Amino acid sequence: MMTQTDASCASLWHEGWYGFARHLPSPNYNARPAQAQVDLVVIHSICLPPGQYGGDEVQQLFCNTLDWNAHPYFKSIEGLAVSAHFYIRRNGELWQFVSCNQRAWHAGRSSYRGREECNDDSIGIELEGMEGEAFEHAQYEALAGVCAAIAQLYPVQHVAGHEHIAPGRKSDPGTRFDWMLLRNNLAWPAQCFPA
Numbered sequence: 001m002m003t004q005t006d007a008s009c010a011s012l013w014h015e016g017w018y019g020f021a022r023h024l025p026s027p028n029y030n031a032r033p034a035q036a037q038v039d040l041v042v043i044h045s046i047c048l049p050p051g052q053y054g055g056d057e058v059q060q061l062f063c064n065t066l067d068w069n070a071h072p073y074f075k076s077i078e079g080l081a082v083s084a085h086f087y088i089r090r091n092g093e094l095w096q097f098v099s100c101n102q103r104a105w106h107a108g109r110s111s112y113r114g115r116e117e118c119n120d121d122s123i124g125i126e127l128e129g130m131e132g133e134a135f136e137h138a139q140y141e142a143l144a145g146v147c148a149a150i151a152q153l154y155p156v157q158h159v160a161g162h163e164h165i166a167p168g169r170k171s172d173p174g175t176r177f178d179w180m181l182l183r184n185n186l187a188w189p190a191q192c193f194p195a
Contacts, residue, residue: 013153016099018146021086026062026097028083028105033120038100038154040122041147042107044084044162045129045173049073053090053128062087062097082106084124086146092138094146100154110165113158118165123150131174140178144185157192164194 012019032038048057049071057074060066061082068078084106087095098104106124110117125143129135150156161177162170183193 012149013100016101018086018094018096018100018149020149021094021096021146023096024059024063026083026104027064028062028081029098029102030105032101032103036103036121038121038123039157040112040118041150041156041159042118042122042124042162042165043143043159043173043177044106044124044126045131045135045177046087046126047128047130051130058087058126058128059095059097084126086123086125087128088125088139088142088146089128090136090139092136092142094142100150107162107165109169112160112165122165123154123156127173127177129173131171132176133174134176135173135178140181140185144182147182147186151188159186159188159192160194 017023046058047053048055048061050073057066061080062084064081066074068074083097083104085096085098085100085104087097100123103119104124105119107118107122112118115121125146127135127139127143147159159182162172179193183190
């Protein structure tokens with residue numbers, strides 16, 4: 001028998017796709033390992049070109065349609081095949097590129113909570129922004145909302161930044177990301193978040 005929580009999840013999710021996100025499927029994903037427990041949310045930041053907001057270049061990157069000649073910076077990432085499950089724009093608009101049941105390509109070489117290859121058992125969320133710059137209130141609201149929804153469907157125990165799962169290699173979302181605000185918005189225990 002479906003409980004009220006189960007019924008609410010069923011209305012929010014369909015095969016790993018979140019009902020309140022704009023869907024734009026990426027080809028950059030594969031199957032999770034058979035024994036994967038999706039218990040980690042990884043927060044990233046991205047903007048393309050660096051320092052410019054509001055365009056569609058991030059969506060194009062995740063869908064392999066970015067014109068590598070459209071900006072000099074794009075030549076440095078030409079051929080990159082990456083994705084995230086979610087992307088949150090500066091205005092809080094939420095996009096989804098990969099079903100959360102699948103393995104998106106967001107973490108790269110990584111390790112957290114004693115496990116390697118964080119792509120296997122995590123959900124990646126990109127925020128439109130740069131390390132060292134503040135994020136918008138609307139982004140924190142959307143982030144807390146989607147994290148709460150994810151935790152209704154998957155056994156989430158940890159939230160970390162890309163900088164925490166790939167220290168020395170990555171530094172996003174960066175020093176201006178407000179971990180305490182996210183923690184307060186979610187009302188999750190301190191042990192769910194980086195020290």
